Amino acid sequence: MWQASRCIILLTLLGFVHSTAITNETSTLATSFEYIVVGGGTTALAVANRLAVNHTVLVIERGPDLVDDEVINDPFTTFGTPSPCHFQIQLAPQMGFNGSRLIPMTYGSCLGGSSSINTMIGSRPTYAGMSAVEALGNPGWGWNEFLPHMQKSETFHPPNPTQHAEGANFIAVVHGFDGPVGVSFAQPLIAPTLQDAAKNTTNTVFEGAVALSPDMGDGFSGGHYSSYYHHIHFNDTLQMDRRSSSAWSYLYPQDQQRVGLTVLVGHRVNTILTSTEAGGNITATGVLVEPIAGGTALTFNSSREVVLSAGALYSPAILQRSGIGNATFLESLGIEPVLDLPGVGANFQDQILLTNVSFPLAPSANITNVTGGGEVLLAVVVAHPTAIDTLGSNGTSAMNTLLRNISAERALSTGGIVASDALTTQAALIANAYEIDHPLIEMFYTPGPTAINVWAQSVLPLSRGTIRINTTDPSVDPIADAQYLTTEVDMVVAVAAARRVSSIAVTPPFSELLIENALAEAGVPQVGATDDEVSEWVLSTYTPGTHPVGSNSMMPRELGGVVSPELLVYGTTNLRIADASIVPLSVFPHTTLGLYGVAEKAADMILQTAAGK
Numbered sequence: 001m002w003q004a005s006r007c008i009i010l011l012t013l014l015g016f017v018h019s020t021a022i023t024n025e026t027s028t029l030a031t032s033f034e035y036i037v038v039g040g041g042t043t044a045l046a047v048a049n050r051l052a053v054n055h056t057v058l059v060i061e062r063g064p065d066l067v068d069d070e071v072i073n074d075p076f077t078t079f080g081t082p083s084p085c086h087f088q089i090q091l092a093p094q095m096g097f098n099g100s101r102l103i104p105m106t107y108g109s110c111l112g113g114s115s116s117i118n119t120m121i122g123s124r125p126t127y128a129g130m131s132a133v134e135a136l137g138n139p140g141w142g143w144n145e146f147l148p149h150m151q152k153s154e155t156f157h158p159p160n161p162t163q164h165a166e167g168a169n170f171i172a173v174v175h176g177f178d179g180p181v182g183v184s185f186a187q188p189l190i191a192p193t194l195q196d197a198a199k200n201t202t203n204t205v206f207e208g209a210v211a212l213s214p215d216m217g218d219g220f221s222g223g224h225y226s227s228y229y230h231h232i233h234f235n236d237t238l239q240m241d242r243r244s245s246s247a248w249s250y251l252y253p254q255d256q257q258r259v260g261l262t263v264l265v266g267h268r269v270n271t272i273l274t275s276t277e278a279g280g281n282i283t284a285t286g287v288l289v290e291p292i293a294g295g296t297a298l299t300f301n302s303s304r305e306v307v308l309s310a311g312a313l314y315s316p317a318i319l320q321r322s323g324i325g326n327a328t329f330l331e332s333l334g335i336e337p338v339l340d341l342p343g344v345g346a347n348f349q350d351q352i353l354l355t356n357v358s359f360p361l362a363p364s365a366n367i368t369n370v371t372g373g374g375e376v377l378l379a380v381v382v383a384h385p386t387a388i389d390t391l392g393s394n395g396t397s398a399m400n401t402l403l404r405n406i407s408a409e410r411a412l413s414t415g416g417i418v419a420s421d422a423l424t425t426q427a428a429l430i431a432n433a434y435e436i437d438h439p440l441i442e443m444f445y446t447p448g449p450t451a452i453n454v455w456a457q458s459v460l461p462l463s464r465g466t467i468r469i470n471t472t473d474p475s476v477d478p479i480a481d482a483q484y485l486t487t488e489v490d491m492v493v494a495v496a497a498a499r500r501v502s503s504i505a506v507t508p509p510f511s512e513l514l515i516e517n518a519l520a521e522a523g524v525p526q527v528g529a530t531d532d533e534v535s536e537w538v539l540s541t542y543t544p545g546t547h548p549v550g551s552n553s554m555m556p557r558e559l560g561g562v563v564s565p566e567l568l569v570y571g572t573t574n575l576r577i578a579d580a581s582i583v584p585l586s587v588f589p590h591t592t593l594g595l596y597g598v599a600e601k602a603a604d605m606i607l608q609t610a611a612g613k
């Protein structure tokens, strides 16, 4: 192994090799690498970058390299514009008002993964959230230990004087200023009138309890609102903002080139190859790969570790095809189990979004100041009200009662959890987090050419679903079942969020930007609607939060955990997972900045193992 690294160093010194190889051609590739990273998405490229400083690393990404695709690179491309990176998976039928609903979930499949198509909202987990993750049996994952990893990934660009004057602010001590991921406010800060109106109305609707925060990334514990920063950076040559995807942060820039890194695109990993050690543990030895365009399958070997980073939707599917999962389930598909790990694909969860809330602008509104002209990012102001802010003075105790008396029956029967205490333990930790002031919901405001959207989302859902393959054919999507809103507590939160959306639309100064009957036009329940009416609207209109996590959770094995706090798959010697699937509770209000922290921490732990520490 060290010989390969030495060889690369020598070649570099001689000037023969100087950059990362990105290719879809396998005929000239080596067949053995020290590390293989499965997937070339958000977390994958960050891990690979760090490992490849001194090791040979192969990244295998199913999608294409879209380095020159402006739909992806320009952060102001209208949200949802299709690109070769945009994909959708059809979810299993989800709960609706009148029977079930068929809902697709969008994800990214290209270099950079979902970070190449996401809405770039910069958001971090909280002190309360990371305390819950740590208390779930994950020493070393509390806020204080996790923050340095997020900082390592980041170059934060403080607001310039104009942005500052328009409302942007920050707390320097919680940020990183030397990492690959550019995080900044839009230049100029978009939609100043909307920023102002949204902040004032938020303050009024929550009766002053939700206060202006200089920085949402300080481990805040709810009760704040603020201007949003995004995963964007200002390109001096082009004199414009650019997306800071994982690819544009950890792969493409000149100063991130790695001679040891090979990135194979257009190839899908079918299975992870394993051998069984004398003591019964499993060792990953490589991967079986097939070209997306068709052709012969081929094998790549790893001499150190395999890192699975195919995301919350696909990582469990790869494990299941590889014989790692619930043994009985695998046998029912004719797969020979190599490791009985019932938690694979369980504990799958996603926030819900109340998205279809588009309030028409009044003719009197100054369109440019409200919409930011042509430069539109998805969200300009964010609020994170707590349980008390959202539900009233008894809010925390109401959530406590609901969460501490939760029934695990449904989640157990659908396979969302593998044991009752998996749910009751998580529910109690969520209740604790709310007691420390974890936000109950998130609300944000989006400018548009003729309307303003107000979005509300749950943050810590308790409904639990599954990712399960139903064939060994790797080209077929797994069945993804988020079980949205199937716990009473999640419905209570969603209804409360919907009520706040209605209040915002009728509260000045925000309401003054809208036409008079904006609520009715938007189809949103009137203020004072009954709980049944609001529930009907919620169940009929909610959409996926597109922050799926948990399907290979980091938690104790007896609770259905799949990886240890070192991100090692239980029962294996060298198979790690680093992606959204390991996040056991949905504590990242938006996932990306937290996932870069996961990647940096994963790389540190892997390199420590390599160094024999």
Ligand SMILES: Cc1cc2nc3c(=O)[nH]c(=O)nc-3n(C[C@H](O)[C@H](O)[C@H](O)COP(=O)(O)OP(=O)(O)OC[C@H]3O[C@@H](n4cnc5c(N)ncnc54)[C@H](O)[C@@H]3O)c2cc1C
Pocket (backbone or CB within 6 Å): 038, 039, 040, 041, 042, 043, 044, 060, 061, 062, 063, 106, 107, 108, 109, 110, 111, 112, 113, 114, 115, 117, 118, 119, 120, 121, 122, 123, 267, 268, 269, 270, 309, 310, 311, 312, 314, 315, 318, 546, 547, 548, 578, 579, 580, 581, 590, 591, 592, 593, 595
């Ligand atoms: C529309 C949308 C909007 C979002 N908005 C935001 C936002 O504003 N802010 C925020 O913080 N987060 C946002 N997110 C969420 C965030 O982008 C994701 O949670 C995060 O990028 C997931 O990272 P990951 O590493 O787990 O997986 P991904 O980045 O999805 O990477 C997984 C990669 O694995 C590849 N892959 C899958 N199967 C295989 C296989 N068999 N072989 C080889 N490769 C494979 C995929 O093609 C993909 O590239 C959004 C997500 C979406 C979809």
